Amino acid sequence: MTVLSEHHSGKKRNASPCHTSINGVGVGFRSNHFEYIEKNQPDIPWFEVLIDNYMMDAGSSLYYLEKAAEAYPVTFHGVGMSLGSTDQLNKDYLEKLKNLIKQFNPVYVSDHLCWTSVNGYHSHDLLPMPYTDEAIKLLVAHIKQAQDFLERRILIENVSSYLNFKDSIMSEWEFLKIVVEESDCDVLLDINNIYVSAVNHNVDAIQYIKNIPAERVKEMHLAGYTDMGTHLLDTHGEAVHVPVWKLYEQALNKFGNIPTLIEWDNDVPEFSVLEEEAAKAEVIMKKVRACAA
Amino acid sequence: MLHELQTSFLKGIYDASVENNAYPYLQETTERTAEQQLSIYRGSIFGGLKKALAETYPVTKELVGDDFFNMMLGQYIKTYPCSVQDLNDYGEELPDFIRELKQARSIPYLADIAQLEWFCNSVLNTEIQRNNLVELEFLNTKQKTQLRLNLPNGSTLFQSNYPVDEIWGMHQNDIEKELELTEELVNLIVWQSEFGIRIDKLTLEQFYFLEKLNQGLTFVDVCADVINRYPKSDINFLFVNALQYGWLQSYEI
Numbered sequence: 001m002t003v004l005s006e007h008h009s010g011k012k013r014n015a016s017p018c019h020t021s022i023n024g025v026g027v028g029f030r031s032n033h034f035e036y037i038e039k040n041q042p043d044i045p046w047f048e049v050l051i052d053n054y055m056m057d058a059g060s061s062l063y064y065l066e067k068a069a070e071a072y073p074v075t076f077h078g079v080g081m082s083l084g085s086t087d088q089l090n091k092d093y094l095e096k097l098k099n100l101i102k103q104f105n106p107v108y109v110s111d112h113l114c115w116t117s118v119n120g121y122h123s124h125d126l127l128p129m130p131y132t133d134e135a136i137k138l139l140v141a142h143i144k145q146a147q148d149f150l151e152r153r154i155l156i157e158n159v160s161s162y163l164n165f166k167d168s169i170m171s172e173w174e175f176l177k178i179v180v181e182e183s184d185c186d187v188l189l190d191i192n193n194i195y196v197s198a199v200n201h202n203v204d205a206i207q208y209i210k211n212i213p214a215e216r217v218k219e220m221h222l223a224g225y226t227d228m229g230t231h232l233l234d235t236h237g238e239a240v241h242v243p244v245w246k247l248y249e250q251a252l253n254k255f256g257n258i259p260t261l262i263e264w265d266n267d268v269p270e271f272s273v274l275e276e277e278a279a280k281a282e283v284i285m286k287k288v289r290a291c292a293a
Numbered sequence: 294m295l296h297e298l299q300t301s302f303l304k305g306i307y308d309a310s311v312e313n314n315a316y317p318y319l320q321e322t323t324e325r326t327a328e329q330q331l332s333i334y335r336g337s338i339f340g341g342l343k344k345a346l347a348e349t350y351p352v353t354k355e356l357v358g359d360d361f362f363n364m365m366l367g368q369y370i371k372t373y374p375c376s377v378q379d380l381n382d383y384g385e386e387l388p389d390f391i392r393e394l395k396q397a398r399s400i401p402y403l404a405d406i407a408q409l410e411w412f413c414n415s416v417l418n419t420e421i422q423r424n425n426l427v428e429l430e431f432l433n434t435k436q437k438t439q440l441r442l443n444l445p446n447g448s449t450l451f452q453s454n455y456p457v458d459e460i461w462g463m464h465q466n467d468i469e470k471e472l473e474l475t476e477e478l479v480n481l482i483v484w485q486s487e488f489g490i491r492i493d494k495l496t497l498e499q500f501y502f503l504e505k506l507n508q509g510l511t512f513v514d515v516c517a518d519v520i521n522r523y524p525k526s527d528i529n530f531l532f533v534n535a536l537q538y539g540w541l542q543s544y545e546i
Contacts, residue, residue, distance in 0.1 A: 055379060056418050080378055086296040093378060118299040122375045123306065124345075125338045127299075130318075134295050163330035164320040165298070202324075230325070231333065 018105045019073035022046040022259040025278040032268045034064040048261045051076040055096045069104045076106040083142045084115035084129045094149050110155035110188045130165035131175040143183035157188040160196040160234035173211040180216050190221040191248045196232045209251050217255045223263040237266035252288040306335050307371050342370050345380040349414045352464045353407045381418050402455035409457050412449040412483040419447025425543050436546050440512045445542040448484035458492050498523050502531045
């Protein structure tokens with residue numbers, strides 16, 4: 001008889017405590033660190049949960065999420081809404097998301113300014129939108145639908161891109177600004193993605209940040225890209241690079257001390273490495289705060 | 294317009310031909326041609342799907358090595374683009390794909406190993422149901438004649454001509470030894486207890502007994518069927534044995 005792997009069974013759970021805000025620098029809640037976090041309760045102000053990994057009814061992940069949500073504020077970050085797709089929104093996905101929101105009370109729920117699937121086929125990747133009026137209309141309708149269904153405002157994150165569509169008639173920041181204002185959602189500003197796209201398309205990253213409406217930005221992301229020689233690739237597999245730290249400081253100057261997340265999804269290191277990255281971001285936050293005072 | 298763009302784009306990801314339908318939508322630059330732009334996304338999408346499949350099929354990967362596994366998955370993804378929202382559900386057709394793959398024929402048990410891994414993946418993503426068998430003793434005689442017994446939720450009965458359970462177990466424990474491939478039928482149940490996934494070897498009689506229960510026949514009909522097929526069977530032993538191992542999970546009338 002072979003026992004392959006031990007895990008905790010799925011069972012009915014109580015709702016987690018209701019945290020209403022996050023502050024400072026959080027890190028991603030990843031399976032590599034589940035046991036470490038449960039055992040050591042590290043001094044991290046909040047965790048961001050990749051919520052698509054918790055849509056199953058069973059498995060140990062839900063157990064660890066329950067434990068984390070009891071001790072820390074959490075935010076939900078998704079990749080599955082496919083808000084920019086010409087397919088209809090996936091009701092089953094939204095239903096599962098809504099149930100998890102009720103159960104774990106995340107401070108924010110976010111997804112991306114992109115599409116991931118069409119005609120029932122899924123890329124499981126964040127695909128860019130053409131910056132057109134038709135795309136704005138579709139995104140606004142889908143974001144409103146999602147917000148109505150979830151009964152809460154969501155945050156939309158800018159993605160890295162490696163191409164331009166011929167049909168685009170405006171810049172990405174103009175597109176993002178119109179979408180968030182017309183759909184009345186908030187922004188999760190990924191500083192690494194801004195930098196990656198700016199380098200790949202020869203545009204000004206500072207200009208991008210200057211044009212984002214400050215009152216909409218509720219969270220920021222920092223991550224590491226990989227330099228492929230011909231382009232930068234958003235891999236989330238390295239430490240945050242120097243130019244991104246510099247851009248982050250500029251962003252804090254404009255938006256104030258917005259809660260920030262250290263994202264690391266590939267070749268995930270020891271938890272202490274994430275803590276070091278978070279500490280670096282905290283130092284920049286303090287510096288900007290001191291300058292502003 | 295947007296729908297055509299998205300349809301052409303995703304189709305273009307799986308189609309590396311020169312007349313790719315996605316190219317007309319892309320703005321070429323001095324740095325990157327349309328083909329280069331699309332290939333960045335192709336690499337990223339294929340990479341993500343391959344990573345997910347490698348997590349579902351780790352023993353299959355180990356048996357053929359990284360290079361062959363990557364080549365095989367590249368062909369598989371083009372043949373079966375992902376149509377599921379949850380990546381845990383992607384890759385169901387890989388065992389049959391391997392069965393048809395000429396280059397994989399030097400490892401005759403590879404498709405069965407992949408099948409076993411798929412069953413493990415499926416059962417792991419199934420919620421464990423409450424065991425209500427303690428209530429069996431309170432059933433009256435009439436109820437007992439209508440009794441149907443269920444195997445654990447998500448469990449699978451599986452037969453192979455190769456000792457796939459042993460091969461699988463050796464790879465879990467990094468054991469290297471010569472295995473004699475006798476092509477003797479191996480009967481297995483892949484299921485999930487509260488302590489984790491289990492692969493248990495069954496006798497032919499046990500397999501037949503559980504298979505009939507799994508078809509939804511009443512317990513009375515299953516017993517008659519087993520006795521008919523295996524006249525020397527000890528039904529009481531088969532039943533108690535299945536209970537003790539945990540291969541029975543619940544009942545219904």
